[in-house]
Amino acid sequence: MTYARYQTLENADQLEAALREVGAERYHILHPFHRLLHTGRLTRGQVQAWALNRYYYQSRIPMKDAALMSRCADRELRREWLVRILDHDGFGEQEGGIARWLRLCQGLGLDPDYVRSEEGILPATRFAVDAYVRFVREQTLLEAVASSLTELFAPKIHEERIPGLLQNYDFVSEEMVAYFRRRLDQAPRDAGFALAYVREHADTAEKRFAVVKALIFKCDVLWAQLDALHHAYVLGGGIPKGAFVPADLPAQEAA
């Protein structure tokens, strides 16, 4: 069994070490598509494809968080978790992360109505993201919280991405990276809470194993989205029918 070493974690410190090991091995900062994105080796059309597909992920995050809250009888946990929805959807005068992501898409030259229509996304994006929402809806509350722990590793990717995008692409402006700048503060706060939560509530080896598997699952969700982008838009595996076709793509590469 691949994950046998995670079945016998004895305490919260061992759990945390295991979670950090999973991140070091599986977080999508390691994915070749991100290496290309952050070092300026993608075309504008490829960056558009990334932003368009990632929008679908962003758009489902508050649904995921609401699903978690809908199952949670603990008011304190709900009050804490609500911050995530406020961050993404915004409230009152706050525009929120999804609106910032849409501005990134628009800055890249995508029509916001097209982005919001979800028409051009890869089916694999939809399958992976929907799997995440359903995981949070259907697994235990502990596993649902644990699946958010990829945010432990998010600041590093944003620190790499912000200068990577700004310095390498003349079509990326400061305003377009606003989403990532905000996440630099938001993600550590959220991740810190979730980490403390699983450290406290995963009080048996079985639960600690479930927490680790939830994080592996979530890493798979993120990785699969990049695999699909890499395949369709970089390696020439063919763009599935109905999915976005960048204007700068050589015609023969469209399936």
Next chain:
Amino acid sequence: MTYARYQTLENADQLEAALREVGAERYHILHPFHRLLHTGRLTRGQVQAWALNRYYYQSRIPMKDAALMSRCADRELRREWLVRILDHDGFGEQEGGIARWLRLCQGLGLDPDYVRSEEGILPATRFAVDAYVRFVREQTLLEAVASSLTELFAPKIHEERIPGLLQNYDFVSEEMVAYFRRRLDQAPRDAGFALAYVREHADTAEKRFAVVKALIFKCDVLWAQLDALHHAYVLGGGIPKGAFVPADLPAQEAA
């Protein structure tokens, strides 16, 4: 809107023509991975990866069919649909299609326990297949029936695959293609029933559009599975951590 032309189908004949058009454009017989598979251009390890991942799809088909039956108050439809579960799971002395698929895997040199463990499959396989089971569980009964209509196009792929495998790979024996030979008879019977069902029950333009979209969804489910295989095992996009690594794969291609 990409599918605008399917929104105004006026009758059952136009519906059937639309369904056949979708199949001609999107059925996975057109996928480059199948072209490689059927013309002998894959290694044994790549064929193993295909059979292993496809096993997960096979294993979920009776669950999908049971989900459909669980929502169906029409005894006649349940009696008809039960044939599919009998075909796949077997009953009494009939071993069924899943057992035949396992023998294919075993003939290819895979340990059946490993195959059944589902450990080595690509996360993208799981996301796509699970999306199919949930679609059948959650959409209307009409859409659930319609999503089975890829079987209209299955005989052609099996007619190509049986000689393609037998003639091109010395590690494939007659016994190993038993699954496909049986499907040559089973699929047309099932597809004929489902086609007659949607022709009769999709009695508004809106329902006919929903039927077409269900078939497009299903084609996406099949296509995404091959994209993931093609990416990980053919184009060198990297094998996700934990997924099957063929023995004949050059070491540097593993992620």
